[in-house]
Amino acid sequence: MSEFKLHCFAMSGNSYKVALFLALAEMDWTPVFVDYFGGETHQEQWRQEVNEQGEVPVLEHKGARFSQSALILDYLAEATGKFGPENVREEQEIWRWMLFDNHKFTSYYATLRFLYGIKKTGETAVTQFLRERAIAAYRIVDDHLRQTPFLVAARPTIADLSLAGYVYMPEDTGLPQEEFLHIAKWKDRIRDLPGWRHPYDLMPGPTSL
Structure with a gap:
Protein backbone atom coordinates (compact mmCIF):
# COMPACT_ATOMS: atom_id res chain seq x y z
CA MET A 1 0.00 0.00 0.00
CA SER A 2 1.32 3.43 -0.96
CA GLU A 3 2.31 5.90 1.75
CA PHE A 4 0.26 8.70 0.20
CA LYS A 5 -3.14 8.61 -1.49
CA LEU A 6 -4.28 11.59 -3.57
CA HIS A 7 -7.91 12.09 -4.57
CA CYS A 8 -7.68 13.94 -7.87
CA PHE A 9 -8.53 14.04 -11.57
CA ALA A 10 -6.47 14.89 -14.63
CA MET A 11 -8.11 18.21 -15.50
CA SER A 12 -7.70 19.65 -11.99
CA GLY A 13 -4.82 22.10 -11.80
CA ASN A 14 -5.18 22.34 -8.05
CA SER A 15 -4.73 18.59 -7.83
CA TYR A 16 -1.72 18.84 -10.13
CA LYS A 17 0.05 21.10 -7.64
CA VAL A 18 0.10 18.23 -5.15
CA ALA A 19 0.63 15.45 -7.69
CA LEU A 20 3.63 17.33 -9.07
CA PHE A 21 5.14 17.62 -5.60
CA LEU A 22 4.72 13.89 -5.02
CA ALA A 23 6.26 13.08 -8.41
CA LEU A 24 9.23 15.44 -8.08
CA ALA A 25 9.88 14.33 -4.50
CA GLU A 26 9.74 10.67 -5.60
CA MET A 27 7.13 9.82 -3.00
CA ASP A 28 5.28 6.50 -2.90
CA TRP A 29 1.76 7.58 -3.82
CA THR A 30 -1.41 6.42 -5.50
CA PRO A 31 -3.90 8.64 -7.36
CA VAL A 32 -7.59 8.02 -6.69
CA PHE A 33 -9.82 9.21 -9.52
CA VAL A 34 -12.63 11.57 -8.54
CA ASP A 35 -15.44 11.95 -11.08
CA TYR A 36 -15.79 15.67 -10.50
CA PHE A 37 -17.69 16.41 -13.70
CA GLY A 38 -19.98 13.48 -12.97
CA GLY A 39 -20.97 15.09 -9.69
CA GLU A 40 -19.12 12.78 -7.31
CA THR A 41 -17.97 15.60 -5.02
CA HIS A 42 -21.59 16.71 -4.56
CA GLN A 43 -22.65 13.34 -3.19
CA GLU A 44 -23.35 13.33 0.53
CA GLN A 45 -21.42 10.11 1.07
CA TRP A 46 -18.31 11.50 -0.64
CA ARG A 47 -18.47 14.66 1.44
CA GLN A 48 -18.87 12.69 4.64
CA GLU A 49 -16.10 10.21 3.85
CA VAL A 50 -13.59 12.32 1.89
CA ASN A 51 -14.05 16.10 2.12
CA GLU A 52 -16.98 18.05 3.51
CA GLN A 53 -15.93 21.04 1.38
CA GLY A 54 -16.68 19.08 -1.80
CA GLU A 55 -13.33 19.79 -3.44
CA VAL A 56 -10.15 18.13 -4.62
CA PRO A 57 -7.32 17.62 -4.02
CA VAL A 58 -7.56 15.55 -0.88
CA LEU A 59 -4.41 13.91 0.46
CA GLU A 60 -4.49 10.89 2.75
CA HIS A 61 -1.41 10.20 4.86
CA LYS A 62 -0.95 8.21 8.05
CA GLY A 63 -4.67 8.03 8.73
CA ALA A 64 -5.30 11.75 8.27
CA ARG A 65 -6.93 13.65 5.40
CA PHE A 66 -5.87 17.08 4.19
CA SER A 67 -7.59 19.41 1.74
CA GLN A 68 -6.78 22.77 0.12
CA SER A 69 -3.70 22.64 -2.09
CA ALA A 70 -1.63 25.28 -0.27
CA LEU A 71 -2.11 23.58 3.08
CA ILE A 72 -1.27 20.20 1.55
CA LEU A 73 1.90 21.55 -0.05
CA ASP A 74 2.96 23.06 3.26
CA TYR A 75 2.27 19.76 5.02
CA LEU A 76 4.23 17.78 2.45
CA ALA A 77 7.20 20.14 2.59
CA GLU A 78 7.38 19.74 6.36
CA ALA A 79 6.74 15.98 6.29
CA THR A 80 9.32 15.21 3.60
CA GLY A 81 11.87 17.99 4.03
CA LYS A 82 11.60 18.85 0.33
CA PHE A 83 10.71 22.08 -1.50
CA GLY A 84 10.19 23.92 1.77
CA PRO A 85 11.70 27.07 3.28
CA GLU A 86 15.17 27.25 4.78
CA ASN A 87 14.34 30.09 7.15
Missing part, protein backbone atom coordinates in the same frame (compact mmCIF):
# COMPACT_ATOMS: atom_id res chain seq x y z
CA VAL A 88 11.45 32.18 8.45
CA ARG A 89 11.78 34.83 5.75
CA GLU A 90 11.54 32.21 3.00
CA GLU A 91 8.50 30.72 4.71
CA GLN A 92 6.82 34.13 4.70
CA GLU A 93 7.62 34.64 1.02
CA ILE A 94 6.36 31.19 0.11
CA TRP A 95 3.04 31.89 1.78
CA ARG A 96 2.86 35.34 0.21
CA TRP A 97 3.09 33.82 -3.27
CA MET A 98 0.80 30.88 -2.52
CA LEU A 99 -1.88 33.26 -1.25
CA PHE A 100 -1.42 35.44 -4.33
CA ASP A 101 -1.75 32.30 -6.43
CA ASN A 102 -5.01 31.23 -4.82
CA HIS A 103 -6.53 34.71 -4.92
CA LYS A 104 -5.25 35.98 -8.27
CA PHE A 105 -2.90 33.91 -10.43
CA THR A 106 -4.75 30.59 -10.42
CA SER A 107 -8.26 31.74 -9.55
CA TYR A 108 -8.86 33.99 -12.56
CA TYR A 109 -6.99 31.80 -15.03
CA ALA A 110 -8.60 28.55 -13.90
CA THR A 111 -12.11 29.98 -14.20
CA LEU A 112 -11.30 31.44 -17.62
CA ARG A 113 -9.91 28.07 -18.74
CA PHE A 114 -13.05 26.28 -17.59
CA LEU A 115 -15.46 28.64 -19.35
CA TYR A 116 -13.55 29.56 -22.50
CA GLY A 117 -11.28 26.56 -22.99
CA ILE A 118 -13.35 23.64 -21.67
CA LYS A 119 -17.02 24.67 -21.78
CA LYS A 120 -16.41 26.58 -25.05
CA THR A 121 -18.65 29.49 -24.11
CA GLY A 122 -17.02 31.80 -26.62
CA GLU A 123 -16.16 35.35 -25.68
CA THR A 124 -18.50 36.91 -23.14
CA ALA A 125 -18.33 39.82 -20.73
CA VAL A 126 -17.36 37.33 -18.03
CA THR A 127 -14.50 35.72 -19.99
CA GLN A 128 -13.24 39.15 -21.01
CA PHE A 129 -13.20 40.27 -17.36
CA LEU A 130 -11.46 37.06 -16.25
CA ARG A 131 -8.83 37.36 -18.99
CA GLU A 132 -8.05 40.95 -18.08
CA ARG A 133 -7.59 39.97 -14.44
CA ALA A 134 -5.51 36.91 -15.37
CA ILE A 135 -3.25 39.01 -17.60
CA ALA A 136 -2.71 41.47 -14.75
CA ALA A 137 -1.69 38.63 -12.43
CA TYR A 138 0.55 37.06 -15.07
CA ARG A 139 2.34 40.39 -15.58
CA ILE A 140 3.12 40.60 -11.87
CA VAL A 141 4.58 37.09 -11.83
CA ASP A 142 6.45 37.59 -15.11
CA ASP A 143 8.06 40.78 -13.82
CA HIS A 144 9.08 39.05 -10.59
CA LEU A 145 10.63 36.14 -12.50
CA ARG A 146 12.72 38.63 -14.46
CA GLN A 147 14.86 38.87 -11.32
CA THR A 148 15.00 35.27 -10.08
CA PRO A 149 14.94 31.75 -11.57
CA PHE A 150 12.24 30.62 -9.14
CA LEU A 151 9.71 32.56 -7.12
CA VAL A 152 11.35 32.61 -3.69
CA ALA A 153 14.90 31.30 -4.04
CA ALA A 154 17.46 30.03 -6.51
CA ARG A 155 15.81 26.63 -6.10
CA PRO A 156 12.19 25.53 -6.57
CA THR A 157 9.88 25.62 -3.57
CA ILE A 158 6.24 24.82 -2.96
CA ALA A 159 5.48 28.38 -4.08
CA ASP A 160 6.58 27.40 -7.59
CA LEU A 161 4.59 24.17 -7.49
CA SER A 162 1.52 26.11 -6.40
CA LEU A 163 1.69 28.60 -9.25
CA ALA A 164 2.52 25.79 -11.70
CA GLY A 165 -0.88 24.17 -11.19
CA TYR A 166 -2.51 25.38 -14.40
CA VAL A 167 0.33 26.71 -16.55
CA TYR A 168 0.85 23.41 -18.41
CA MET A 169 -2.83 22.86 -19.19
CA PRO A 170 -3.26 22.85 -22.99
CA GLU A 171 -6.69 24.45 -23.40
CA ASP A 172 -6.92 27.76 -25.26
CA THR A 173 -7.78 30.70 -23.00
CA GLY A 174 -6.99 33.57 -25.33
CA LEU A 175 -4.19 34.67 -23.01
CA PRO A 176 -1.23 36.24 -24.89
CA GLN A 177 1.28 33.69 -23.61
CA GLU A 178 3.99 35.03 -25.91
CA GLU A 179 4.13 38.20 -23.82
CA PHE A 180 5.25 36.35 -20.70
CA LEU A 181 8.79 35.36 -21.60
CA HIS A 182 10.02 34.97 -18.03
CA ILE A 183 7.09 32.73 -17.11
CA ALA A 184 7.90 30.62 -20.18
CA LYS A 185 11.52 30.19 -19.05
CA TRP A 186 10.35 29.40 -15.51
CA LYS A 187 8.01 26.74 -16.88
CA ASP A 188 10.94 25.22 -18.77
CA ARG A 189 13.04 25.13 -15.59
CA ILE A 190 10.28 23.29 -13.75
CA ARG A 191 9.73 20.95 -16.70
CA ASP A 192 13.44 20.09 -16.62
CA LEU A 193 13.28 18.90 -13.00
CA PRO A 194 13.73 15.11 -12.66
CA GLY A 195 10.36 13.43 -12.31
CA TRP A 196 8.29 16.14 -14.01
CA ARG A 197 5.25 14.88 -15.87
CA HIS A 198 2.40 16.62 -17.63
CA PRO A 199 -0.83 16.75 -15.57
CA TYR A 200 -2.70 14.62 -18.10
CA ASP A 201 0.00 11.93 -17.77
CA LEU A 202 0.29 12.16 -14.00
CA MET A 203 -3.35 11.95 -12.90
CA PRO A 204 -6.25 9.72 -13.97
CA GLY A 205 -9.45 10.60 -15.77
CA PRO A 206 -10.65 12.21 -19.00
CA THR A 207 -8.84 15.19 -20.50
CA SER A 208 -11.90 16.82 -22.08
CA LEU A 209 -15.64 17.04 -21.48
